[in-house]
Amino acid sequence: MSLSVQQLLESKGIQAKPEHLEILESRWNGMKKLRGTLESVKIEDADIGLRNIPGGDHIG
């Protein structure tokens, strides 16, 4: 089952403006196109490099 943009937004409590829905669908599809062939690129094990620093970002 795939949810529409409207359903997705409603599930998060966001009331999209009705006149935005068509444009949102089109922009969301545009973004999927930009994603292109990413699935075929080997990025699965690429560490995103997010640092988990106990005690905070700037110690000492």
Added chain:
Amino acid sequence: MAKDLIQKSVEELAPLLESGSLSPVELTKAVLDHAEETQDTINAYMTIYREEAEHAAREAEKEIKNGNYRGMYHGIPMALKDNLYFKGKVTTMSSKIHKDFIPEDDATVVSKLRDAGVIFTGKLSMHEYAWGITNNNPHYGPVRNPWDTDKIPGGSSGGSGAAVAVGSSVASLGTDTAGSIRIPSSICGIVGLKPTHGRVSKYGCYPLAWSLDHIGPMTKTIKDAAGMMDIISGYDAKDPTSVDTPVGQHLERIKGDVNGLVIGVNEEYFFNEVDNDVDQVVRGTIKALTDQGARVEVVKIPTLKYAEWAELVTSLSEASTIHHEDMLKRPQDFGDDIRMLFELGELPSAVDYLQAQQVRRQLKQEFHEVFQKVDVLIAPTLPVVASKIGEDTVDLNGKQVDLIDNIIRFTGPSNLTGNPALSVPGGFKGDLPVGVQIIGPAFSEDLLLDVGYAIEQTNPMKNRKPALLTRA
């Protein structure tokens, strides 16, 4: 005399102020008068601080007379983008929701400029919450381009771009998440530097997207930008993304010598789908540098083909997180354009966001490898020139294309990687300025400014200035 003053750069004004042949009081009055005169036409300012600025100018005059000259920016009148906090002063982000917001602290960049003797003349308009590139603000009206008032000044730092170009602020600061310093700088014909992520503290700047946001100078000349970088750069424990690494002397380094410089050119991404005249300007600039002893190497950066997607997913997701609560409670108080972007930003999944970060990691690695072979990359700042106010599309070689999608194509990648990127005026398409972008390795702002200076020395603008600046 007053009209002469507002045309001058910081590097021209500083020796006059230091020697006492020009008073900060006279200069500040000229800038404030011009800001008021051009406000109806350009609409660059959100608020003008006349009284405080005149008081600060008198204080600066006394200090300089007493031999306590603090440096290049002492006595320089300047307004800043309205997402930078001034303690006790309304800071709106050019929004309705924050129209009465009063910060409890100065932004670090504001404190540093204040300590350097800058005289603050007010706050400048911006695209609402910095989430757009037109500066066509639904709450405070559009900012207009001084080169053609029917055209956008670019954004989101459009007030800063227009004010510097028209002379109603001698220099300014902008913020840049996908190009918001470089876009208005290119469109308004000024210099704009997005520093390395972590080089300039973001403390006291209202965020758009934490991991992509940067603060940097927007100025008339390269030396003005270098002088400002000397003031605002450096580690700040109040900003968790600040990087503790030595800061060079930007102004001192500027010589404009590009002999032996290796320029990287990436044809597949940075010269794909570019306005023919813009393309010509940028290639002409590269030629001018090779004539001075630089050489060109063609480089490949394969992951750039996913950069637009990763930039969009990252910026949309982070921005929508910041504004999520207001989107639940009072979405009607956002301008229509950014409300739609906040709706769009609710759509990517956690996997989308994290894959975008993986792309980002890969792209950083490829940029790093490229900078083992070349000193800088040179590209157009934008593939197009300024569009008409109110239009969602722009002409690209006779075809109408989506404005937002196209205008951030070449600026977004260095927000993703965090590399520094400079836009320097390179010439014109008709009467509209065209910017040339120089991208460098991390923390190479001094090198970028030096290359920018070499370009500036070729006088690509042919001394042309907006009529609103030169008209007596």
